[in-house]
Every structure is written in structure tokens, then in C-alpha cells.
Amino acid sequence: MSELVKGDGRTHISSGLMRESLVSRRLLKETDSASVKSMVPDVNMICVGGRSIMDRGAEAIIPLVDTIAKLNGNHRMVIGVGGGARARHTYSIGIDLGLPIGGLARIVGGVEENNRDILQFLLAPHGGITFVKDHFQDLQLFLKNGMIPVCIGQPPYHFWEPPSLEAGQLPDNGPDTGLFLMAEVMGAMSVIYVKDVDGIYTEDPQKNPDAELIREITAKELLKMDLPDMPIERELLRTLENARTVHQIQVINGLKIDNLERALNGELVGTIVKSSRAK
């Protein structure tokens, strides 16, 4: 695979993609694989809600931190966190100022860093450390030493955030999506979204007591239902549909303290959303 090829004014390296534009649909199809490899497959990604957990303060955070500390010996975990009320405030001011979407995406992670630092501080006695982008490849070092890496969720697209698919001009990509994408490269065993509701309902349960809790659904079906509100990002569903190494996520109620352990043990305690690719 290392021969140099000349003759058309360019110097190519002989490879399957030599001279290709990488845009051809036909070519792209040929680059698929049924057995995409995972980087750190025995890890679990725990995604802690900003608005749903962190904004509740000690009442919700301390029991969750205690649970994570207790589970650490038996489960390898990466803890990720969202922004919450301050992320909404950031967007509200940013939009009023006329910031472009890439500007909003660049600044919103700052408030997640607050939440990451809070969780890291609380988990530090049990091995909590901050886990930042540049140390992605050091993950095994942390896990093998029994540490609990804590990271932010917002993906680092920053100024390169694409124009949104959804209404308005907020970034489609938020912490739920960013943490899932990390989990996909890791090929994580499970991806669990810790929120303050029992899962995804057909309607807002606070407004309609007859709303039904969805137990299991595909991302495709859920997108099609087009619920007016959801505890997870819509972009997460689109991302899950195309993912190759992770085929499902679970949304659980983190205010019920046994749920995390049960979910880590593979139990259905909230809503499981599957990719249509899942077998």
C-alpha cells in the first residue's frame, strides 16, 4: 500500500481510494463494514442531565454521586454532564445579541465545564478526575487505575457547528449527542441518560396524567412521532440510527436511586431507544 503513482501531474499513494473524490455514493457504499471495531468496549457512558439533575442541587446530586462511587469497583464508567439552566440562559442572551450558530456552540460548553468541575470535586475522594478532549486516548490509563473520568457533553464542533435542521437557530448538537459520539468510538457497553423522569412519555406526564411511558422504541419511530418535547435531543436519535458500534441507549430516572445500578446490570428501568440497525 505504499507505492507512489505519478503520470497525471499528481503524486498519489497507491491505495483503494487512490484518485477517488470520496464523494461518489457508489464508492462510499463500498467503504462500509459489518464489524466496526471498538476502542474501549467494556466501559459505560453515564450522561447526567444538566437541567434534570444538576439544577436540582444537593438533593439530586449527592445521592447520585454516592451511587456512582459505590458502583465504581464493579462497573467501568465515564461520567458526562450537560449544562442546564445556564445553557438556556447562554442561548437566550446569545441569540438576542445575534450570535451565529457557531458562536453559540462555542460558548455553551463553558457552563457544562462548571457542572463537570462540580461532579469531579464531589467524586474526587472516590477517584473522580476531569476528562478532557485531548486525553481521549488516555482513557484506559484512568480506568485501569480505578478512576472515574468526568467530562462535558457538548461536542467540540465549536465555530464549525452546522446550520440547524430543527426550527430556530439553536445548535442541533448538544451534550446528549456529544456523549453518545464519544461512546460510539469507545464502543461502550451501555449509554445511560440520567434524567428526572421515568423515561420518554407519549405526552408530558405533568400535563396529562394519562400519558404513557414508552418502554422500548426505535429511534426512527420516536423521530416520526415528533413529540413536542422530549427528555433527550432529537439529534441523538438521528445519530443513534447511523451508529455502528452502539445500538441502544436507556433514559432513566436518576432521582430513584436504584435505577442506575439496575440499568448498568442490563435491566430495563426507563425507556430503551434502539437503532433500527440493532439485531
Next chain:
Amino acid sequence: MKKDGKIWIDGMDNALSDQSLSGHAIREQLAARDTVAVLPDVWVIKIGGQSVMDRGRAAVYPILEELVAAKKNGVNFILAAGGGTRARHVYSLGLDLNMPTGMLARLGASVPVQNARMLQILTAKHGGIMCYPEELEKLPFFLNAGCLPITSGMPPNEFWEKSQAEGLIPANRTDAGVYLMAEFLGAKGVLYIKDEDGLYTDDPKKNPDAEFIPETTASELLNNGQDDLIVERVVLEYMMRGDHIKKLQIVNGLKQGQITAALNGEDVGTIIRA
């Protein structure tokens, strides 16, 4: 301070803090005002990897000469580098090893940085300076100092690059990175320098009957079922949703004068409109 068990932000619209950001209502409520153009006088110009850099001196020197002359004539621009054959080689290797898209994006990011550094070395005497993603906020400084900022075209997605429905090759590569950077900057325009006059109905290097397309629209290109394109498909999708950059121009850097003509606002090469 606490309402419904949550710590509130004083003075913030309750409806806003009470919904998840996935809610349609909140997204509509936060619909953007007219967004500011960050650097409206600056062009973003991409130098193709396979099409220009891999041709070496014969292509790169005259193109840089033309660009430096434009700069001396007062055209303000940022130069971004594509990847090229080494990116294709490392993607082949990664694909052979069944690596996920995020890993391929990480691997593919190294090559445009090499190319950007080559361009910086060649243009240093004219003010060429590397501008990494973390330094984008320093662009006003570089430009006001009369420098020629040079970036990698790749967006900083790396491990966070999403898998696509078909194929494992990252969808966001240097064309997309350049478009998104220009869109954020509200740039004056985006120019892609390649080794073809622009867009054809098929790859002109492989099909001599391919017909030249001087002007077209993003939706036409996305919907006509054409297998191959001269820009990454996501760029066409982005420009249909973008606020600022609704037009791209692709010129042949091997034909002297095309770059200058495009920077003077002439319709050379292919123009794609949203």
C-alpha cells in the same frame, strides 16, 4: 431560589428554563435574530489537497503567486488546506482495520495540517501564519497585522464525527470545514481552488464525455442522482440551511487568472447557489 426542585436563574423566562432544549416550542421561541457577520470583508479560500497540493511545485507556486498578488491588491483572505492522497491512504488503512468513522476523522485530520504547514512555510515571507482551530478568535489580529492566516480545512470534529447511513468515510472533511468556517465568519465569499474548471456531470478525469456545468443550485445537485460531485455532499445541505454563505465558487487554479477573476467578482469556474 428553588422552584419545582430546581435552582432558577432570576429574571429568566420561566417557559425557557422549564423545557428541555428538544422542545419545539423552546426552539421556536429562541429563533435567531439577524445574526451578525463576524468578518464580512474576508474571503475563505481553499486549496485542494489531491487537486493542487499533490501536484507539487508546478501547481502550488503559481497559485500562491496569484494569491499573494491579490493580497497586495487589498483582497483580505484566509487560506485553508485540503488533504489529498495521503488522507486517502490513511482512510484506506483505517477502513482495512474496520475503524469507526470518528477514528477515521481523527486520522484524516493530520494530513490537511501538514499541507497547511507547507503553505505557511512557502508564504511566511508574505505574512503566512498558522491559525489553529483554537486560534480562530485571533483572526482579527492576524489580519490587521497584514498576515495571511492559514488553516487546515478540516473541522475539529475528530472523534466526534458522526457515522453516516452509508459508508464509514467521514462526511465532514475539508470542503465542509471551509464552508462552516466561512458561514460562521459571515465571510465575503468562499472559493474552492481545484484542478478542474469546476463541476461536471461526471468525473472528467475518468469520463471524457462529462459536460461542464457553469452554474447550478445545491438542491439540483442533491436531487439529480449524480453519483460524483466536486464538493462534499454535506456542504450542499449546509448551504441550503445557512444564514450567510449562499454561494460557492469553484475555480481551476491551474489556469492562471481564474482565482483573480473570481476574487474580482467574475463568474469563472462553477458557481453553486443555495
